[in-house]
Amino acid sequence: MSRLLHTSDWHLGHTLHGHSRDEDFDAVLAEIAAIARDSRPDLIVHSGDLFHTSRPTARDLIRAMQVLTELADIAPTVVVAGNHDSPTYFELLSLVSGPSRGRGLFFVDRFRPADEGGVFTFDACGGQQRIRLAALPFVHPNRFWRRSAPDTAYGEYAEGMRELQAGLVQALREGYDPDRDILLFMAHVYVTGAKRSASERVVDESFETPPEDLPEVSYVALGHIHRPQSVEGVPFTARYAGSPLPMDFGEANDIKSVVIVDADPGRPVRAVRRRLSSGRRLALFKGSLEELRATADQYDGTFLKAVITGEEPDVPLGPKIAEIVPHATLIQPALARETPTDVVDDFDPGDEPDLPDAFRAYLAREGLSGTAMDSTVAAFSHLLNEVDDETPLPAPAEELLRTALQDTWREAS
Template sequence: MVRLLHTADWHLGRTLEGRDRLPEHEAFIDELVTIARDEDVDAVLIAGDIYDSVNPPAASEALFYESLARLSEGGKRPIVIISGNHDHPDRLAAAQKLAEAQEITIVGTPSLTPVRIPIRAKDTVLNVAPLAYPSESRLNECLSDQGEEELILEAYDERVRRMFQQMSASFSEKEVNVAMSHLFVAGGKATESERPIEVGGTYTVRATSMPENVQYVALGHLHRPQEVKHAPTPTRYSGSPLAFSFSEAGYSKSVTIVDVEPGKPAETKDIPLSSGFPLVRWKATDGLPQIHQWMDEGRDKQAWIDIELHTDHSPSMEDIHQLRKAYPGIVTIRPVFPEDETREKVVSSRDVPIDELFRQFYSRQTGGSKPEDELVDLFLDIVNETETEEGD
């Protein structure tokens, strides 16, 4: 049995409303190295978005290279890395020649070349089909020539499916075979911390387009850990190690351990992470006194906090300064006035079908595009499943 560690979406260099997250990322790397050792991991898969921008801070680059050295342990533990939509593919892969000596493979741009890695301790081979973020420009294709939006979607989906097929064509059932990519698979649950244009539209791929002749597909891009339904083989987003927007409040973070033997489906388990500060929301319906009470109680002392402050009057600059001085983790304070609450109740009472609300949301997020009926059906399936689970 080969044991893999699947992680993605580190977003080194990302801030939260100007707050530095580097100490949290450093703590995550410490935790990740410990997990790799304690779980006796044979190889590591990092599925894109190492950095938060194409020009990351020097401290973030230094942390990345340090993390690779520690994770690989001098080449004892191979690592395969692909670029994500936030990474500069050439910059990320620039260190490939040096990394090879440490059994580290970095794939910056999409190609048809699989990676073959001997796992000497288990006397087998790990084959990886590593599809780096397949944007239209990185695929070097002009999909817009297809004309109609539906044809563009079909062309992109078909291209990704064929690339997986070609990369995995030489895989042997007597070896361990996996695929990895950084993309949005239809049906995945997104958060506000991913770029909306990439959650739908041209860059959506069907779950059924994932390769069939591998035992596991490691995905990056969505920040919630989740399985992909309807894929022909176990397929999973590992999620991000830190919460990057308050839409992720209440969601636990983890990395994925994958156990796989030649010719058998992979088995997975989540390892929870504790290194990042949680993002929490306070809804102070009783105004400033309620916030002061929570602070006196020491509520969420080690967290990033978004406050919804219900009040008749705007808080003074002095009030805000005192709150943030006492609680440095307070990120935003959003006053809600009585007229805002009344307006919200009127809007929420409109009798609009949920599928129409989804179509309106999709159109706003994608600049006017209309969702395919298949995508709407997937959304309704998720809603129905959620309602069924809540009713159980």
């Protein structure tokens, strides 16, 4: 029986409202490495968003490479780039730490056809079985941009993704031996119907991947969504491993995990979540100072976001809360307030709203509504998504110039 360990969305470099998470990352990554040593997988996959920004710090690069090298000593380890990752950085990491350096560590920096690094083959069970993996990093809609249209439409994106995936899966199945081979697919995508945590950035639903478009293989390892979950409505096993740490208070109640997958050729896999418990807990409290004092012990060692009721607006809350819970790290203590009756915020006041939701609430307070509000928020969300991509949208003027240079005018003789 072959075994896979699936992890995802580490987001190294993420801070919580200005507070470092280095201690928490070190703890949870050590826990993941310990699970890998204990479970002894034949293959380890990371389905994207290794880093939180496209320009990670040197310290985060070192942290990533230390853990990934440790994992690669246990089993071959494949990492695909997510929408937060830099393809250029991944290319560099592959040059200095990949197979060319004698290590079983593979970085897939951008979409690559099968013959250029998009499909991998690994022996398992002492060579009695063989694992074949197709890897699809995050693909930005700009890849399918056409000069004839100002934006990539949903249908064009979905069709483009199907074509890219079809080429990988065709190569994955070439020479397939049903008595020996186990086929896997890994992708950093948003699958229609996946449940986001409350604090996750709004995913542009124009660029979803329908679940029926996923290939029918033994296991599909997914990244992009922070809440661990299975994909519903498909006749095979497809899962988001989720992030190993809660990224914000909207994920405070999520149970974080990695996935251990046991597979035999021709049989359904057995996928089991292994819970992660390292790192400081994110805790939410709403109530009076007296109620907080009565339950103070349970917030020791946590990141605490407290919303206090029953106090006057000019009361300095920070010092009072810090006195009650001295061993908690306070995040934006606030006085509970009533939402104006003519404004409806579409997020829980106890959660940290994502930027589009906060922007929508701001526009509502400024009197904007209806179609004008929807189009403004959509444009704002599009700009946010552009920030994470290194491939800029082709400028129409640039495209016209390129076309002219390809078909230069010649003076008649």
